Amino acid sequence: NAQFKVTHFLENEPDAANTFYFIAPRVMMALEDLSKTQIVQAGSRITYELWLSGNEKNLKAFRKWQIALNDPDLTLDSVSEGRSPIQRFLGYAQSYLGLILILIVVLAGLSLSLCARFWVKARLLAFCIYKILGATPNRVVRLCLSGIFIVGMAVMIGMIGLGGVAGWGLLEGASTWFPQLILSFNAWPLTLTFLIALFLLMGFTTPEVWLTKNVLPIYVLQMRPLEFKMLWIFYVFVGLGCIVILYYYTQNLYLTLILAAGIGWAALIAYAVLWLLLGVLSKLQLKTLPLKLAIRQLSFQREEGAAQTVTLTLLITVLLVLYGVRNDFLNRWRADLPPNTPNHFMINIAPKEVPKLEKDIRESFHENVHFYPVVRGRLIEINGEKVRRDPNEPGPEGIDRPLNMTWMKTLQAHNTTVAGTWRDENKGQLHISVEQSFANRLKVKLGDKLTFEIEGNPLTATIVHVREVTWQSFEPNFFVIFPESVLDQFSATYMGSFYVDSNKKSLLPKLLHDYPEVTLIEVDKIINTIQQLLDLLVKGIESLVWIVFLFAFLILYVILSSAKPLRKKQTALLRLVGASQRSLMISVGFEYLILGLLSGSVGSLAAMVIENELGKRIFDLTIQVPLLRYGATVVLSALLLSA
Secondary structure, eight states: OOOOOOOOOOOOOTTGGGSGGGGSOOOOOOGGGHHHHTOOOTTOOOOOOOOOOOOHHHHHHHHHHHHHHOOTTOOOOOTTSSSSHHHHHHHHHHHHHHHHHHHHHHHHHHHHHHHHHHHHHHTHHHHHHHHHTTOOHHHHHHHHHHHHHHHHHHHHHHHHHHHHHHHHHHHHHHHHHOTTSOOOOOSHHHHHHHHHHHHHHHHHHHHHHHGGGGOOHHHHHTTOOOOOTTHHHHHHHHHHHHHHHHHHHHOOHHHHHHHHHHHHHHHHHHHHHHHHHHHHHTTSOOOOHHHHHHHHHHHHTHHHHHHHHHHHHHHHHHHHHHHHHHHHHHHHHHHTOOTTOOOEEEEEEOGGGHHHHHHHHHHHHOOOOOOEEEEEEEEEEETTEEOBSSTTSSSOBOOSSOEEEEEOSSOOTTEEEEEEOOOGGGTTSSEEEEEHHHHHHHTOOTTOEEEEEETTEEEEEEEEEEEEEOGGGOSOOOSEEEOTTTTTTSOOEEEEEEOOOGGGGGGHHHHHHHOTTOEEEEHHHHHHHHHHHHHHHHHHHHHHHHHHHHHHHHHHHHHHHHTHHHHHHHHHHHHHTTOOHHHHHHHHHHHHHHHHHHHHHHHHHHHHHHHHHHHHHTSOOOOOOOHHHHHHHHHHHHHHHHO
16 A cells, blocks of 8 residues: 655657567566565566677677576577567568678679670680780680789779778767667678678689680681580589678578579579570471571570570579568568557456456447466476477477467467367367477477476376467467366466557556556557668668669670670671571570570579578568569560560
């Protein structure tokens, strides 16, 4: 019956949405006054939090000390870790930025390789003259690489210096806007960027320059295509180096391997299909002169055509993956929230208050709410083996925190059965339904037995059902569900969610006044906070996306421009032997139509597979395959190239 004086009102807390239960209305008081409230009773759950800030070295040392304590109830979360919606969202955003970084590196490698090939082809005659005058092949290669290195160094130093100045300016501005943040300029990213740029420059240009080593002057006079024998070995080593670099940058092995494997297979399939297609077409007795000329031209310069096809395929794959994941990641979350999505949670409801509270909510907000019982327990055994708390200990891996469990007769609508059945006959039996990701993490399946410690008592149950949960539903969700009557012996509280229209929020204080022990969580604060972060990230991400698209179109221009000099010579020779201008133009159109159809088809197929894998393993999204987008890509790539 103590009385307290209200001295301040909190309008906003920056960390409120970071911890789910702290977005409910709360009271701050001195610790010595807590005992007067008599709130803390036997069985009360008390959580202590310590907020830390400091440089990365000290925080890493503290984390190492915390891990050494081996206390399952002590956890350390950063802004990019933990289980809150914002932390999960930031994790997805970090993965998407890593995706953009990988695709930028792929495009950089393609552009460097193409530019090096264009540069070498334009100077083949000069290289042959050097050899005639006595220069050795190795000297010619060193001369080429020296020129590329000098020009590349000048460009890299200028761009990295510009980037360093821009980064320093952004940090200074951020320090002014957010003085609570500890920001410092570090030269290591600039050094690392320089080393990576140097690796990409020399790694993707050396193979092309190496072709000049065995080029004879007669090859140039006869306009023979360059021989690419053993060139793939260079690119294998360069590709492995890129994978190591990208993993270091993204710290996401799945993301790096999915993209590396997808892009690698796309290149191999495009190369193989072109060779197979040309082999079949060259044996056909074609009567159309332009089509016959196109097939002969592609067959004569098969290696050059294969290089163009692979480059176009990877270009289409990169753009489709970037555009597709962007739509699913940035737009799907908002689109999946239907009208009247529950935006308020109620927890800590006593069983005796459930019927009356359901009635009051129905009368005040015209919403039917269903409250679910909650019993807390800790997983201690899997199939009779104690779960390990330390990675070095024997035994199966467990969950390092207490779990909220429930019981119900019928599963929620947003729960989808993956394996097993959940029937009325389960009532009173020691059976459980587990969520799919929970089962995958524990490596358990139907028939396995899990033992939980609830209020100091062990309880063993058999898995008879595995389900997939739609976590974005903003409904109460549970990893473990028991049948009715099994958990009756344990104390439970209830929780539920319901929708409150903005013009009815004024009725909430009266409802809370009638139920002082109940905690109301306003989920719309989470939604608003995530949307604000989303808007900021969208602006930054979309600027990077536009840079990638501009980069891609520059590469496309280089691809088309690189063939112009040789094509002019070939066109002039064909005109001398009687070919008409119209036939030659149609022939070129057929040639690029074949390349466009092949590149668009393989690129779309590769993008479809990569998007699906990224959605399942990285972004926790169910990717809907947009067949219209991929079909349009195939048609547009063929028409644009042939035009």
